[in-house]
Amino acid sequence: MTALLELHGVTKTLKGQKAPRTILDGTDLTVDGGESVAIVGRSGSGKSTLLSLIGLFDRPDGGQYLLDGRDITRLPERKAAALRSAEFGFVFQRFFLLKHLTAAQNVAMALVNGQGWLPRRKRKARTMAALDRVGIAHLAKHRPARLSGGEQQRVAIARALVREPRLLLADEPTGALDTETGNLVIEVLHAATDRGCGLILVTHDWDHANKMQRVLRLSDGKLQPATDTRSVPR
Amino acid sequence: MIRLSGRFRSALIIGGQGIRARKTRTLLSMVSLFLGVMAVVVVQVGAETAKNARLADLELHMGKDGTRQTYLPGNADTIQISQDTLKGRKDAVAVSTTQAIIGEPGVNPVNPGAAPFDQPGGGQYAGPGGGDMYCDPRGYCQPMKAAGDAPAVPVPGKAIELSLNALTGDIRQFRPFRPVSGQWLDFTSEPSLSPRIVINLEAAKGFTRHQVPAEMRVEGATANPTPRIIGVIDDGNPQPTAYTRADELQNWVPRASNNGDYGPGLQLMLAPTASDVEQLLRIRLTASGIPAEQIHFETIQARKDIAKELALIRWIFLGMAGLVLLIGVAGILNVGLATVGERVEEFALRRAVGTSRSLLAGIVLAETLLTGLLTAAAAIGLSALGLTAISALFGDREQFLQDLVFPWQAGAAGVIAGLVAGLLGGLIPAIRAARIPIATVMRA
Numbered sequence: 208m209t210a211l212l213e214l215h216g217v218t219k220t221l222k223g224q225k226a227p228r229t230i231l232d233g234t235d236l237t238v239d240g241g242e243s244v245a246i247v248g249r250s251g252s253g254k255s256t257l258l259s260l261i262g263l264f265d266r267p268d269g270g271q272y273l274l275d276g277r278d279i280t281r282l283p284e285r286k287a288a289a290l291r292s293a294e295f296g297f298v299f300q301r302f303f304l305l306k307h308l309t310a311a312q313n314v315a316m317a318l319v320n321g322q323g324w325l326p327r328r329k330r331k332a333r334t335m336a337a338l339d340r341v342g343i344a345h346l347a348k349h350r351p352a353r354l355s356g357g358e359q360q361r362v363a364i365a366r367a368l369v370r371e372p373r374l375l376l377a378d379e380p381t382g383a384l385d386t387e388t389g390n391l392v393i394e395v396l397h398a399a400t401d402r403g404c405g406l407i408l409v410t411h412d413w414d415h416a417n418k419m420q421r422v423l424r425l426s427d428g429k430l431q432p433a434t435d436t437r438s439v440p441r
Numbered sequence: 442m443i444r445l446s447g448r449f450r451s452a453l454i455i456g457g458q459g460i461r462a463r464k465t466r467t468l469l470s471m472v473s474l475f476l477g478v479m480a481v482v483v484v485q486v487g488a489e490t491a492k493n494a495r496l497a498d499l500e501l502h503m504g505k506d507g508t509r510q511t512y513l514p515g516n517a518d519t520i521q522i523s524q525d526t527l528k529g530r531k532d533a534v535a536v537s538t539t540q541a542i543i544g545e546p547g548v549n550p551v552n553p554g555a556a557p558f559d560q561p562g563g564g565q566y567a568g569p570g571g572g573d574m575y576c577d578p579r580g581y582c583q584p585m586k587a588a589g590d591a592p593a594v595p596v597p598g599k600a601i602e603l604s605l606n607a608l609t610g611d612i613r614q615f616r617p618f619r620p621v622s623g624q625w626l627d628f629t630s631e632p633s634l635s636p637r638i639v640i641n642l643e644a645a646k647g648f649t650r651h652q653v654p655a656e657m658r659v660e661g662a663t664a665n666p667t668p669r670i671i672g673v674i675d676d677g678n679p680q681p682t683a684y685t686r687a688d689e690l691q692n693w694v695p696r697a698s699n700n701g702d703y704g705p706g707l708q709l710m711l712a713p714t715a716s717d718v719e720q721l722l723r724i725r726l727t728a729s730g731i732p733a734e735q736i737h738f739e740t741i742q743a744r745k746d747i748a749k750e751l752a753l754i755r756w757i758f759l760g761m762a763g764l765v766l767l768i769g770v771a772g773i774l775n776v777g778l779a780t781v782g783e784r785v786e787e788f789a790l791r792r793a794v795g796t797s798r799s800l801l802a803g804i805v806l807a808e809t810l811l812t813g814l815l816t817a818a819a820a821i822g823l824s825a826l827g828l829t830a831i832s833a834l835f836g837d838r839e840q841f842l843q844d845l846v847f848p849w850q851a852g853a854a855g856v857i858a859g860l861v862a863g864l865l866g867g868l869i870p871a872i873r874a875a876r877i878p879i880a881t882v883m884r885a
């Protein structure tokens with residue numbers, strides 16, 4: 208059976224103002240459909256860079272990236288945008304909600320992205336279904352300023368889920384939330400895997416990481432299985 | 442196609458959301474652009490209005506665009522052949538011009554030579570052989586007819602001299618006279634022994650100022666008929682002029698007596714489609730002895746003449762309007778760049794959820810184009826209102842300001858100016874928006 212996602216020997220060097228820094232150095236990763244994977248590691252270890260490569264925000268310098276067995280390492284930008292829309296859902300530490308839009312409009316923005324066209328009624332139905340999945344359908348008409356942090360993150364999750372993605376990429380989604388709200392958000396994310404959606408969670412929180420099926424640690428540009436030592440520095 | 446439509450709709454929806462979210466900025470962009478678009482619209486309105494006014498004026502004098510016309514010597518043969526050929530034709534008219542004096546018999550008219558009433562003139566020719574010639578204010582000179590010991594020039598009296606045009610049909614299809622009062626000549630009824638005449642505004646001025654008896658003297662007439670003035674028109678002619686049916690005049694002026702010594706002779710006006718009449722006339726006139734090279738039909742090109750006349754002025758003003766528009770473009774550009782800078786996260790997020798770079802650029806362009814269109818709508822609306830107000834306030838002072846209609850060309854120019862300004866002002870912000878890197882922003 209073909210894995211949903213495969214990274215083979217992926218490398219990435221960041222070229223900043225200082226000397227180039229190798230972030231990923233032959234990273235390998237395999238994720239199956241419906242599988243949840245947590246990635247932990249020191250700050251600056253390259254977790255977010257890895258996630259941005261997986262989410263096709265950026266391109267690796269070397270190695271191979273397969274999605275459903277198809278090589279997408281050097282995908283043109285237009286096709287990458289189409290894949291981002293169809294296959295991936297993103298949740299970030301900062302919620303990135305547009306303050307001039309309501310919760311429903313923020314969710315619907317993932318449907319109004321030029322990748323196919325849905326009539327207004329269908330858009331609304333799917334938006335409300337996504338909001339319902341994260342338990343905040345009643346807040347559909349609220350603007351972000353009137354929502355709590357947890358509610359805002361759930362709107363962001365609904366936005367990630369509204370296109371029924373095959374892989375959810377969550378970059379420290381609980382970083383800006385208190386523990387209780389953070390747990391709630393992780394539960395909502397984890398529930399998505401019940402429907403066959405893969406989940407890659409980048410986190411510093413071992414409690415959240417341990418709720419995933421696998422926990423990997425990114426260190427020296429490579430991913431290795433990790434155990435809960437409670438010593439992962441923030 | 443569906444894909445394109447989806448992208449287009451997405452750009453419009455998101456652009457509309459952007460405009461609603463930043464109303465003040467949109468308003469500021471519109472204000473900076475407004476004067477430029479308004480200038481373009483006003484220049485177009487002015488140019489079209491001037492063109493229409495000039496065209497209407499030219500059509501009154503020269504005739505409508507496309508009309509075929511020729512001038513022939515006004516002798517008995519040409520008049521007879523022309524009138525016989527054109528009889529019953531609605532697409533061609535022959536106009537034979539002569540002079541007529543209405544008023545007391547045997548007196549000198551108050552306006553010798555059918556001169557305008559406010560420009561009296563005329564007198565004895567002062568050049569070589571001047572003693573034998575009399576010149577009217579238009580410059581037409583003729584030998585004075587001395588009878589015995591009577592004075593060569595008649596004594597002044599109550600009479601008005603007119604340029605009299607005898608028509609074989611309705612000339613208004615070629616020269617759109619503006620009705621002032623009364624009615625126009627009826628060419629369907631039987632000819633009357635009392636010639637019905639329609640006079641122009643200058644002639645009407647003369648008849649208002651001078652009370653004259655209704656007796657008409659026409660060169661070559663067997664007797665002086667009693668004319669009936671049935672209407673007044675504006676033919677744009679500063680000379681007192683009257684129009685009558687050729688057949689009614691012929692009751693008193695036999696064709697053989699019209700020797701064509703007076704006035705410009707015979708004018709023929711034909712519709713562009715009346716080529717058969719033109720051909721027939723050529724054959725008959727040539728057969729009667731008129732050299733073929735003297736029969737020269739020309740096509741009236743009033744619109745073309747005006748276009749040349751007004752094009753330079755229009756381009757100068759459009760150039761000035763373009764400069765004002767550029768200031769508006771700079772305003773949109775400024776606001777657009779600032780807005781893109783503020784919306785880095787939004788654009789990165791949109792790209793993250795699958796919006797392509799090109800659509801992102803399209804969204805920014807949609808916003809500036811919508812702003813341009815809104816500005817154009819405001820400028821066009823205000824110009825149309827202004828035009829209506831000007832027409833209502835000053836229409837009675839200047840004829841060309843009456844019934845002014847907002848020209849569609851001005852509307853089109855406004856829309857184009859708005860779109861071009863939106864495109865120019867939005868292009869650089871759109872390119873910047875499309876280049877925002879997702880990874881950098883989303884990691885921040």
